[in-house]
Amino acid sequence: MNSTFSLFPLGWQHYLLGGLCIGAGVALLFVCTGLIGGMSTVFSSSWSYVLRRPFFQQERFTASRAWRLVYALGLILGTFVWWLGFAHGAAQSTSVPVWQLLVGGFFVGYGARLGNGCTSGHGICGLGSLQWPSLLAVLTFMATAFVTANLVARWLA
Structure with missing residues (x-):
């Protein structure tokens, strides 16, 4: 079996297009x-509207939350446009159990907070502006992802 097909059973072109769109947008x-x-930061600043905890009420979140909320809404709208245009409104699904999605989401959120940013902040914006801490963060993210994916694959096999 072709390794490209097994890694990308639906093709690789839409990943390239998505990456180019994200990079161009940022x-x-x-x-x-x-x-x-x-x-x-978009996530934290958006939560500052409804959560009164001191962390979410920091000026760096409250001062920028209006444009960040518009930015987040644009991402959601862009996803909807992609779904209509490229997925032709077809239902999207996954075979991953809901509990695994929730646990994974928790660890991703915790890691983003621990790493003072996420893959989009460090990987796209930080690397794009040649920031050394972002390079270290991305290398850590990727190493952790490789190890986790291999452990899970062996555990499920």
């Missing part, structure tokens, strides 16, 4: 406004 945001569009 670059356009930075060039036009000087703003950096990392998603973990």
